[in-house]
Amino acid sequence: MNYFDANTWVGRWPFSFQPAHTPRTLVAHLRPHGVRRALVSPLDAVLAPSPGPANRDLLRTTRGLAALVPVPIINPGLADWREELAVVAADSRVRAVRVLPNYHSYRLRSRAMHALAAELTRRRLALIVQVRLVDERHEFHAMRLKGVPPTDLDRFLKQHPKLRVLACGLTRNELFKLAPEHPHLLADLSFVEWHDTLRDALTKASPRQLVFGSHTPFFITAASRAKVSTAAIRPRTMAAIAGGNLARFHP
């Protein structure tokens, strides 16, 4: 089975003992797990004052690595987000950008976010909403962060029906609320879990809505993959979730 991973990261995360991958070490790490392609974003852009330098570094260091598809981070809370988007979109490999509203202190319902959605639609780029990076209960004790509210995502999706959106980091309950209401929404499985995760998720979500996301290096890659590889579902559905759905979202 070839996996296309919707949720991987390079760079250092200061609040855990997880590995700090470079693009090359990430490719080497993912390959034995059957991950042939992965969307990758820079962790250094999450806590930096501006994502620009980390995005530039991501685009430079992933060049020549066909297994990694760079997904820059845009912060619409900053005054220069249009310029940043124009710079990263000039790279033909960029087909989607990622936003982290809870880390960058804005809401999905903010005016800037709607402006970003309009600009992405105009440019035919997709949007990845990172709902959470870390279980809120395990965030560094000095940080007060919650996941992106599902109600915000619900309203945002209704207001931007033409924008292709992938939500990474939804919990099971959040997926169950959003997936039936928004048949065009894609969701990764990184934070979705129940015994026999996929059969459970498929009771509420369509097989075309779910994508594999390992959330490497926050999570153990083998454990994330096991949600798909050990699922008691039809091979065709498994193949779609392992990679086919994401390939359609990010051709």
Place this chain on the structure above:
Amino acid sequence: MSLRYPSRTVAKAKRNLAEIFMRAIDVHTHPILREDRRGRTGAGPLLARARAHGIEHVVALGDVLVHGRSPTAAQIRRINDDTAWLVAQHPEFVTGFCYLNPTLGEHAVRHEVERCVARGFRGLKLEIANNARDACMRPVMAAAEHHGLVVLQHAWSMTKIRQRRYHTDPEDVATLARRFPNVRIIMAHLTGCGVRGVLAVKACANLVVDTSGAAPEEGLVEFAVEHLGANRVLYGSDVPVRDFGVALARVTGSRLDDATKRKILRENARALLRLP
């Protein structure tokens, strides 16, 4: 959706077992959990899935969610009756732990422990009726010591959630372990307890930690082995809230050597529960 597993699934699971290359004992399961809307009927398929993953034995802890955080004596009895029924259905595969609410008092605790011990239960399960450092734990621990029972205490590092009045932090489990050094304690939820929790219980030789809890965060199993030693970490899944495949891969997908993985997956639990 049907819960029956086709032969193709069984074959795949066997391949998965070969990949895992070792058998496992799961010390943290809730095969009957009404939140899943399945009750007793759901336990059979869930145990079949456990077997398909190479699990040779499970500890059933009871439905700790169905009646909220402080169940009555009658509710506790019904939950433990469910567990006893499951043990009777699968005597070679399931070990029962007696779920308790220590706030019900010494008489209720002693009565329920004796009832469960008579039915072959081998441990006690404590959830969030009270904090593990509370005085109401004394009769619980006395009963555990008297009957030679293992105590599995729910724990999570709650520094941000602020429910410590009834929710047990790893530091509270350490206090419990120090007060009752002759009782063997499993601190549940390594991932919830985190680095801070591992360090809190490091000095408690009568305490082990299970690998269940939250998403499969990187590096914690290795950290626990480094600080507690390979003999003090046990595999636990917390199914049905978690997925067997994911829970097993927390251990098999770690950077530990094979001998250590075997200890965590099976040998430590076998010794603790005195299984054949």
